[in-house]
Amino acid sequence: MNAKTILVGVWLGLALAGAAVAQGFADLGATVEGFALPDRDRVLEFPEDHAAHPDFRIEWWYLTANLTGDDGAEYGVQWTLFRSATAPGETEGWQSPQAWMGHAAVTTADAHHVAERLARGGVGQAGVTLNSGAAFRAWIDDWEMLSDTAPGEDALDRLALTARGDDFGYALDLTAEGPLVLQGDGGYSVKSADGQASHYYSQPFYAVSGTLDLPGGPVAVTGHAWLDREWSSQPLAEDQTGWDWFSLSFEGGEKLMGFDLRDGGEGFTSGTWIAADGTPSRLVPGALQADPLEYATVAGREVPVVWRLRLDDRAFDVTLRAVNPGAWMATLVPYWEGPVRVTGSHTGRGYLEMTGY
Numbered sequence: 001m002n003a004k005t006i007l008v009g010v011w012l013g014l015a016l017a018g019a020a021v022a023q024g025f026a027d028l029g030a031t032v033e034g035f036a037l038p039d040r041d042r043v044l045e046f047p048e049d050h051a052a053h054p055d056f057r058i059e060w061w062y063l064t065a066n067l068t069g070d071d072g073a074e075y076g077v078q079w080t081l082f083r084s085a086t087a088p089g090e091t092e093g094w095q096s097p098q099a100w101m102g103h104a105a106v107t108t109a110d111a112h113h114v115a116e117r118l119a120r121g122g123v124g125q126a127g128v129t130l131n132s133g134a135a136f137r138a139w140i141d142d143w144e145m146l147s148d149t150a151p152g153e154d155a156l157d158r159l160a161l162t163a164r165g166d167d168f169g170y171a172l173d174l175t176a177e178g179p180l181v182l183q184g185d186g187g188y189s190v191k192s193a194d195g196q197a198s199h200y201y202s203q204p205f206y207a208v209s210g211t212l213d214l215p216g217g218p219v220a221v222t223g224h225a226w227l228d229r230e231w232s233s234q235p236l237a238e239d240q241t242g243w244d245w246f247s248l249s250f251e252g253g254e255k256l257m258g259f260d261l262r263d264g265g266e267g268f269t270s271g272t273w274i275a276a277d278g279t280p281s282r283l284v285p286g287a288l289q290a291d292p293l294e295y296a297t298v299a300g301r302e303v304p305v306v307w308r309l310r311l312d313d314r315a316f317d318v319t320l321r322a323v324n325p326g327a328w329m330a331t332l333v334p335y336w337e338g339p340v341r342v343t344g345s346h347t348g349r350g351y352l353e354m355t356g357y
C-alpha cells in the first residue's frame with residue numbers, strides 16, 4: 001500500500017465514517033451546515049439529474065441484478081458508486097471536498113465475492129459525467145457504468161457495466177424495457193415522521209445479459225436489474241439506527257420498492273408499488289408491514305434473512321428468503337446486501353439491503 005492510498009483511505013474514513021457505523025452510509029444522521037436540502041416542489045429533470053449533485057452531502061448510483069447462468073444457477077450482482085462530501089461544491093485537484101466509494105459484489109448460493117474502491121474527487125480517479133450529447137459515465141478506477149444510447153433515448157436506457165475484484169469480475173449489458181420511476185411524491189421520498197427526505201428515482205426495468213468471471217471460470221448470464229438514484233444531505237432522524245430496503249420484481253410484471261427505517265420502536269416504513277407499465281403508486285407511511293422471521297449469525301451479528309412483507313389493501317403477503325444468508329459486505333461501512341426469492345401471494349426475485357446491524 002503506497003502513501004497515496006493511505007492518505008485517500010484516511011480522508012475517506014473521515015468523510016464516510018462517524019454516525020455511518022450505526023446509521024448506514026455516509027454519516028446520514030449528522031447535521032452539516034451549508035449543504036442543499038431536498039425540495040418537495042423540485043421537479044426532477046432528465047437527463048440532467050442522472051449526473052452528480054455536489055451541493056448535496058450524499059448520493060449514490062446503485063444497481064442490483066438477479067441473474068440466471070447458463071449453468072442453471074442463480075446469481076446476484078451489485079454495482080454501486082457512492083459520493084460523499086465534507087463541503088458543498090466541487091473543485092479541481094486534491095482540494096476537492098468530494099469523496100467516492102465503489103462497491104461490487106457477486107452472490108451465489110454458497111459464496112459472496114466483494115470488492116471496494118476508494119477515491120478522492122477532483123483528480124480524475126472517480127466521478128460521474130453527462131456530456132451535451134447525453135452520454136453518461138460513472139466510474140471509479142477501472143469500474144465503469146457507461147451509456148450506449150442512440151439520439152432521443154434517455155442516457156440510462158442502455159448501459160455497459162464492468163467491475164473486477166481479486167477473485168471475480170463481470171461485464172454486463174443492460175437495456176431498459178420500461179420507464180424511469182419517481183419514488184415517493186414525484187421523486188421526493190420522505191424518510192421519517194420528522195420530515196427528513198431525499199430525491200429518489202429508479203430504473204427498475206433493465207434486461208441484462210453478459211458474463212461473470214468466477215473462480216470456477218466464466219459464466220454467461222441473463223436476467224433483470226434495478227438501478228436506484230438518490231441524493232440528500234440528512235435523510236435519517238437522530239433516533240433512526242439503520243434501514244432495511246427491498247426491491248422486488250414479480251412474475252406478473254409488477255414491482256415493489258419498500259423500506260423500513262428502524263428507530264427502536266415501530267419504525268418508519270414507506271415505498272412505491274410499480275405497475276407492470278411503470279406507473280407508480282406511493283405507499284403511505286405505515287402501509288407496508290415488514291416483519292423479520294428468521295435470523296442468521298453473519299460477521300458476528302444477528303441479521304434477519306427471512307422476512308414477511310404485507311400490504312393489506314392489495315392482498316399482498318409474501319415471504320422473502322435470502323439466496324445466501326452470508327451476503328455480508330465487509331467494506332469500510334459494513335452492511336448486508338444480497339438477492340432474495342419471493343413466495344406467497346406474489347412470486348419473484350429481488351434484492352435486500354440492511355444497514356446498521
